[in-house]
Amino acid sequence: MSDRPHGREEFRAAVDAEIAPRAARFDRDQSIPGDVLRRMGELGWWGAILPPETGGAGMDMVTLGELHEEVGRGCSSVRSLLTVHSMVSYAVSRWGSDEQRARWLPRLARGETIGAFCLTEQRAGSDVANIAATAVRQDDGSYVLDGGKRWTTGGQIAGLLLVFARTGRGISAFLVERDTPGVEVRPVHDMLGTRGSMLAEIDFRDCRLGPGALLGPDGFALATVVTGVLDIGRYSVACGCVGILQACLEAGARFTAEKGTRTQPLSEHQLIRQMLTQTVTDVTAARLLCRQAGELKDRQDPQTIMATWIAKYFASTAAARAASDAVQIHGAAGCAPDHPAQRYYRDAKVMEIIEGSTQIQQIKIAEEAYRWTAR
Template structure:
């Protein structure tokens, strides 16, 4: 991947890798067992100024382009996909604020989010509504200059650690329009219930959010009712899919690192593992998919930063290809590593668990197939001669 980067991006990538190797990799297994990342690593990320990510410098952000954000995610994900998940949801909330927030909302939260003083999470999914967001049951009832929230969100990444949430629901009035709203953690009527014992992303503070007559200022509404599903959610999810794509790329890269070292060192039947044809095939497919996924990820970010009208589809293609490849190769990595790869404390075991989750979050593989299948059919249909 690194040969696809500009010199400045290469320097940043080396910085990110060095940071992850020193501050993330040695502790990732402990975080998985404890099912929570350490607040120490959050503080170290704050010290490095990483929480600002893609936000312009005028708001105390880093002003990274999408590629720099992606390679940061890739470097972190090699060591901990859970920590990469924190930057995913935090960035989605910050970008929502930057794009759709009022000046008052930005002044109230965006500066502090860039500094890492408060963390954000994205509350879209419900027990009965995942990719089908039109099935959302959370209701916002107008009451003077307030709105009253009632409903439940589930599987909210870093819901147990975040300070502010972007919450989606429907207006409970004559309009019945979809709406999004900022809700702070300590708002009365808002309860956060931790979720544990997940297959992957074990340290990502998953939570259920329950709203019981939760009263929020109308000033917290994002944009205007009617825009939540058509504009706000898709815009944020594009950043989420960039993050997930590069997280999957980091898993493939991590699998290559561990497996290549192993097959060069380990001997069976008086020869190295790499001399076995079946192992060569696994490593070849892993390396080729890493190269292909790198191009897809980088090109999708270029399209996004250049406001290419098809950038959202390119991001989706990158997410679809890379997450499926990560799951295949994490499976093979465990096979190559043998019993070592089955040890819960080894990175390849984490890759195996986490890669499955990547095929589900930010739009499942099957949802992408529904969308991309229609898109490709329209693009490549044969034009019949009259």
């Protein structure tokens, strides 16, 4: 469709028109208004990862990465919602039954139903195998779900919850509708960053799920759904971090070109140029790492998992450094409540924690280094 932009320049124009000018308000209000969510559906962004026959845009992974980069440049909260929705959409498309796909994919593609990813618990974050939520199979094939999930992005508005719980055969994935009896959603406010992503804590108390709620075989989720879906999420976050880097670069370059001391413009100060040089180098390298990960995904190359770990590690740490420099460059103005630099700074720190913390990534990447040397 003509109003569905599917290239970097079109994505950038749409973000500049629809998202970036309102990002400070999203952060301040700690929510994304309905008109923005609907517009994302009109643009085809909710269904970007889904095939055209389901109503999706059918983007390849490189193009998807460009979309998430540009959205991340405009607002990390919006990009976070897009990330988890894409994760749920991918899971249903990849592992859903014919009935699940027919029921949910068109609604997910339009953004009529927003998806949320319910994995993290009070004592289960990076250690996914430590999940305590349970789903007990009943004689009639149904399940009774009990447990609590924390830090659920989009949980305040999601209509479809992808929930991971322990079953007798391991960890399984379930598609749970928000209005299922026993589901309790509690909004989470005043987080450090991505404040507009509408986080929630979600409790499940004696929730009865029909056999059709199970996504994939019983006990199937840990080695497949979790790994595959988190890889999509990690890729999105990495690309979003490239967007933060780009935003920091543009803000810093504009400010220093326009401002100065009594004797010389800020752009002539060597230490200012050092910070901008580092950001230019980092955004270029991070973008290339993300592109490599996307190309490997498009080829279904198993090396994409490690390539995505590397891209996310580099991009998130670089974004945190660039955002710190952006605040420093802007001085006191960069610390003001509605200044973009302080929002980049807060959002970038979150990126070092979600979808695999910096420390977990270091462990994974170091393991790969030992495998390389052992070949």
